[in-house]
Amino acid sequence: MSSRSIFDIPGKQKRMGELETMTAASDFWLDPERAKGVVGEISSLKAWLAPVASLKERVLDLETLLEMAEEEGGEAEVEAAKELAVASKALDDLEFRKMLSGKDDERNAILSVHPGAGGTDSQDWAQMLFRMYMAWTEKRGFSAEVIDIQSADEAGIKSATVLVKGSYAYGYLKAEIGVHRLVRLSPFDANHRRHTSFASVAVYPEVDEETAIEVSESDIRTDVFGASGPGGQHVNKSSTAIRLTHLPTGIVVNCQSERSQFRNRENAMKVLKARLYAVREDERRKEQQAKAGEKLEIAWGSQIRSYVLHPYQMVKDNRTGVETSDVNGVLDGALNPFIEAFLKATG
Numbered sequence: 001m002s003s004r005s006i007f008d009i010p011g012k013q014k015r016m017g018e019l020e021t022m023t024a025a026s027d028f029w030l031d032p033e034r035a036k037g038v039v040g041e042i043s044s045l046k047a048w049l050a051p052v053a054s055l056k057e058r059v060l061d062l063e064t065l066l067e068m069a070e071e072e073g074g075e076a077e078v079e080a081a082k083e084l085a086v087a088s089k090a091l092d093d094l095e096f097r098k099m100l101s102g103k104d105d106e107r108n109a110i111l112s113v114h115p116g117a118g119g120t121d122s123q124d125w126a127q128m129l130f131r132m133y134m135a136w137t138e139k140r141g142f143s144a145e146v147i148d149i150q151s152a153d154e155a156g157i158k159s160a161t162v163l164v165k166g167s168y169a170y171g172y173l174k175a176e177i178g179v180h181r182l183v184r185l186s187p188f189d190a191n192h193r194r195h196t197s198f199a200s201v202a203v204y205p206e207v208d209e210e211t212a213i214e215v216s217e218s219d220i221r222t223d224v225f226g227a228s229g230p231g232g233q234h235v236n237k238s239s240t241a242i243r244l245t246h247l248p249t250g251i252v253v254n255c256q257s258e259r260s261q262f263r264n265r266e267n268a269m270k271v272l273k274a275r276l277y278a279v280r281e282d283e284r285r286k287e288q289q290a291k292a293g294e295k296l297e298i299a300w301g302s303q304i305r306s307y308v309l310h311p312y313q314m315v316k317d318n319r320t321g322v323e324t325s326d327v328n329g330v331l332d333g334a335l336n337p338f339i340e341a342f343l344k345a346t347g
Contacts, residue, residue, distance in 0.1 A: 016045045099343045109203050110270070121186050121195045126157050175339040182199075221244070221245040226240070251276070251279075305318060
């Protein structure tokens with residue numbers, strides 16, 4: 001168990017030693033930006049090395065328990081079996097974290113939901129998806145800050161955007177990028193016929209101040225309008241909602257969740273920078289050689305999952321084959337089996 005090398009622990013330990021030597025230098029804090037980067041890297045390395053050290057101690061204890069179990073049997077065997085299960089779980093957790101080692105996986109995530117063609121049914125489906133992600137966020141122990149939500153005329157939403165804050169939020173939620181399909185008896189059809197609805201989910205890593213995404217004001221068209229929808233009537237009757245259009249790319253971002261026009265523009269810029277960063281990174285990936293082996297692609301526009309409520313109940317991930325009949329549980333935020341299967345297939 002302890003011999004697995006997928007974590008490159010010797011390399012991480014060597015790098016930690018190099019960084020600690022750097023921090024001991026008398027001129028270390030003379031360059032605040034460089035010092036901040038070094039301290040951040042040390043923190044990241046500790047997040048790996050500490051649980052590995054703990055696991056090593058647990059394995060040593062387990063070896064002692066196994067020797068006792070071999071000699072004494074009985075309760076010693078039971079205790080050894082329990083400790084083996086705990087150690088195996090700890091190793092599995094570390095291996096799963098290894099899958100979240102992408103450049104942006106540790107970042108917060110900006111998630112947007114948009115209905116597809118299908119009118120009211122798709123708008124209602126988009127709102128169901130949005131609630132599902134909010135429930136998953138709460139179950140995961142993350143926090144959510146709604147940046148923008150626009151209600152549809154009859155039911156559902158025209159769009160919704162939320163900032164999900166938490167360790168590896170983007171690493172997890174990138175598994176949800178794509179088109180989600182719902183099959184059900186439509187509550188908006190007078191004849192109660194079966195309808196198929198689509199909604200798309202986009203996820204971007206939040207960009208921090210250290211990430212070089214420069215946006216020229218001359219490249220942005222700003223439109224100001226009155227807020228509407230949930231919360232809109234409580235904002236005020238002045239024009240506080242913001243729409244930013246990035247002229248070179250055509251990217252459009254709306255924000256109306258705050259009472260302040262300034263805060264709405266600030267949030268809209270945050271989303272715009274995240275989307276521009278995603279475009280830049282996607283272009284870089286396309287320039288690189290394709291990875292060897294059969295791996296699933298995080299592809300925008302692909303239908304990734306089907307949610308069937310009629311004539312039977314089933315949620316099936318089209319990429320990994322993972323499925324469950326507990327549709328209500330999934331819509332209440334039980335997404336981890338789908339996310340974990342995707343990360344294992346692509347990690």
